[in-house]
Each structure stands twice: as C-alpha cells, then as structure tokens.
Amino acid sequence: xxxxxxxxxxxxxxxxHALKRQLADxxxxxxxxxxxxxxxxxxxxxxxxxxxxxxxxxxxxxxxMKMIWLPDxxxxxxxxxxxxxxxxxxFENRAxxxxxxLADLLDLLPQKFHGEIMQSEWxxxxxxxxxxxxxxxTHTRLRSQCxxxxxxxxxxxxxxxxxxxxxxxxxxxxVERDDGSARYDRFNVPLLHKNYxxxxxxxxxxRGPILHLASLFGxxxxxxxxxxxxxxMKKTGKPNQATGQTVSHLWALDHCTPxxxxxxxxxxxxxxxxxxxxxxxxxxxxxxxxxxxxxxxQYLQNGLDKRKASVLKLFREWDELFFPxxxxxxxxxxxxxxxxxxxxxxVMDMLDADEEEAPAEPQTDE
DNA sequence: TGTATCACTTGGACGACATC
DNA sequence: GATGTCGTCCAAGTGATACA
Numbered sequence: 509x510x511x512x513x514x515x516x517x518x519x520x521x522x523x524x525h526a527l528k529r530q531l532a533d534x535x536x537x538x539x540x541x542x543x544x545x546x547x548x549x550x551x552x553x554x555x556x557x558x559x560x561x562x563x564x565x566x567x568x569x570x571x572x573m574k575m576i577w578l579p580d581x582x583x584x585x586x587x588x589x590x591x592x593x594x595x596x597x598x599f600e601n602r603a604x605x606x607x608x609x610l611a612d613l614l615d616l617l618p619q620k621f622h623g624e625i626m627q628s629e630w631x632x633x634x635x636x637x638x639x640x641x642x643x644x645x646t647h648t649r650l651r652s653q654c655x656x657x658x659x660x661x662x663x664x665x666x667x668x669x670x671x672x673x674x675x676x677x678x679x680x681x682x683v684e685r686d687d688g689s690a691r692y693d694r695f696n697v698p699l700l701h702k703n704y705x706x707x708x709x710x711x712x713x714x715r716g717p718i719l720h721l722a723s724l725f726g727x728x729x730x731x732x733x734x735x736x737x738x739x740x741m742k743k744t745g746k747p748n749q750a751t752g753q754t755v756s757h758l759w760a761l762d763h764c765t766p767x768x769x770x771x772x773x774x775x776x777x778x779x780x781x782x783x784x785x786x787x788x789x790x791x792x793x794x795x796x797x798x799x800x801x802x803x804x805x806q807y808l809q810n811g812l813d814k815r816k817a818s819v820l821k822l823f824r825e826w827d828e829l830f831f832p833x834x835x836x837x838x839x840x841x842x843x844x845x846x847x848x849x850x851x852x853x854x855v856m857d858m859l860d861a862d863e864e865e866a867p868a869e870p871q872t873d874e
Numbered sequence: 875t876g877t878a879t880c881a882c883t884t885g886g887a888c889g890a891c892a893t894c
Numbered sequence: 895g896a897t898g899t900c901g902t903c904c905a906a907g908t909g910a911t912a913c914a
Contacts, residue, residue: 564909640875641909648877785875 559621560634566616567638569759574612574767575805576643576774577788577798582632584609596813599806612767647786650722651779658721659780669782669792676780677793692795694803695856699780700773710818710852714769714808720829722776763837764826766812770804807855812838 570578578584583606590607598608614622625631650658655666665675681697684690695713698704702715774797783790788798811819823839831837 568909638909641911644876645909652877787875 560630562618563621563631563634564638564641565759567635568642569761570612570616570635571639571642572646572768572771573759573761573765574616575609576771576801578609578636578639579788579798580606581636581639585613585627585632589614595809598809599802605802643786647775647778650775655779658718658776666780669784672780673782673792677782680777680781692793694800695807697777699777708852708856710855714773714804714822715825719769719772719776722772722779762831762835764823764830765838766805766808769808769822769826770801773804774801 587606587610589610593604593607593611595608595611597604599605613626617626621631651666655661656663659666659676661675665671677692679697679699681693681695681699682690683693683696695708697708698716699718700714700716701709701712702717703712704716705712777795777800778786778790778797781790781795782792783795784792786797789796808819808822810816812823820839823837827837827839
C-alpha cells in the first residue's frame, strides 16, 4: 500500500515537473536566443549557473574551513592586496586581519574568480548568502537535531535561554570573580579540553571529546550525520563509514585547518550557550564569538607556523582521526623537526595582549 | 537570522538472475 | 552451490527555499 501511494506521489510529481517545463517553454518562447554558434550559458545576475553553484559551494566551505564570519565581506574584497603582508602578523591589527581574510579568499577561490570578477556584486552577494546559509544549517542541526546526543542532555536542556545558561555556562567558560563580576573566558573552557584540570592547558586544549563529536558537522569526516553515528563515535571514539554524500567528499577535504578546528570549537560552545542567534557578538552572553574564533585561529596558526610541538601534535591527532588516509596534513607535510614547545604562560601572554573584557551577564528578557 | 521542509544525490542492502 | 552482476528500494547527507 505504501509503495502504491509512493508511486502515485511520484507520478504526480512527474506530472508537476512536466507542467512546469511546459510553462517555462511558453514563458521562454519570446526569448531571442542566438540561433547559431556556441550556446550561451545561462546567466544569473552576472554569473553563469555553474559559476553561481561553484561560488555557493565555496562560500559553504569558507565558513567551515576558514572563518565563520567575514564582518565586511565587500570591504575586504575591495581592499588592495598588500604585497608586504606577512601572515605571521595577521592578527596584529585590523588592517592585517583584512589582508589575512583576503588571502584566505584568494586561497579558496580558483584563479578564474580572481581579479575584477571577484569584486562583482553578483559574486559578493552569492558568497555572502552561501555563508549565511551554511551557518544557519550547521548551527540548527548541531543544536536542535543532534545536540542532546552530542552534549549528553535532554532536548529540554537545550531548549530555552535559561536552561542552557544554567546547565552549560561553566562548561563554555563562565567564571565568577571574587569581586562579584563575571565573564566568559576564551581559553579556560572545560568544553575545549580533554580532562580539564581547571585552567588552559596546551597539552589538552582542542582535544575535548565533545569537539570531536561536534566536528562531524564540520565536514571533517565522511560520517553519518545522525544520532546513530554520534552514538557509534561515542562508543568507538572514531567516526564511522559514510553512506550518501558528505561535505568532505563534496568539498574535497583531506585535512584539518586552524579555521575548521577553531570553528568547531565556536559552534560547539555556541550550541550550549544562552545565545539564541548565531551572531558575531552574542546578544544574551555578550561573548564576541568572532573575536574568540580569531584568537583560536591565531593560536593554532601560530603553532603551525612556528612548528610548536603541542600544536603539531594536535593537528596530527585530528587528521589521524578524521582523515587517516590523507597525506596533506598541515602538521605532517613539513620535514622540519618539531621545535621546543611554548609554555602555557607564553601562549596566554601572546593571546591576551589585546584582549577586551567581555561582560557576561546573560540577558533573559527574550 | 532561525527553522522546517523539500528536492536531489549517493551509496548500502537486498533480491533476482546468469554464469561457472 | 558459489559467485558475480544488475536493478530497485530506501536511508541519509546536503543545499535551497519559504516563512516566521
């Protein structure tokens, strides 16, 4: 009976498609398409259908592998590339951050989109919409669909601002001081660590088991995006075999990046935060998520660039877990010896140099 | 900006059949 | 009977879109 119903539904769908096609034929009857020569590709607001599709895909990939937000995409794209830009100084000031964003974009976009076309309204709009789309889909699926499985809680725990705040705020870095003030810390965060010992630790940071579960949403592995898959990973500690298409296949991913690990940390923290919307600056928590992400990327990129042992080890662990067959790991490909590790204090001094105090008084008036 | 939902694509499971 | 091939069904992942 079910198959009979399905067949009827399929027939109805086919009929609808046929009617739509007929309507399109009638609508297009007056189009004065060239009769000879090469067929022109259909243009959509300045870009061909294929190009639009490709830019959308790259926008999705950018969110998961580079940066969740680009605060001023148009401004960044219209910025002149500085030949003197030094990636090691990326996070020193706003200008160098923009140069870093531009470098990320140029790295991601194929050559054919460089130059004038990159500054076209069509490309910027398409890319921007794709980024928004990816953020929405990811955080909705992370919090609403698989949140209880990942964070080992009930759906009710994740439902309201108050329940998330009460149950999880310590987990995402909320600390109260002796003087009564409180704030959300960026690195002293239990959720980021494996076996958190009360403070930031370069040996355990970004190794929390919850991060590994949440990273399934970041395209880190051809894994089933279901509660069943999450349960399997919880049990075995490893992602299972994929069925169907996955983003790692679609986006041709074969290694983790500072943006993907840092982004996973932000998505995971946000999912159990009091914030209702995923904005660069959290409305309820006051957390500057974008700034936190920049700091995470800064820490990871700095460790890679300077061949710091703890960071290289971290990348090796993530790549072993999610891309065991990959030969392009950012940590594996360098023949240099690992260098002496930084101390936790050195790292904190570097990262806290320009840190702003973020208030942490969750609003509950929504 | 968040959410629900739909369409499309992919790949695994399974049965039918052919071949050795 | 064992094995391989093919076709079909279905579950699942992803992107897009409408609507709040």
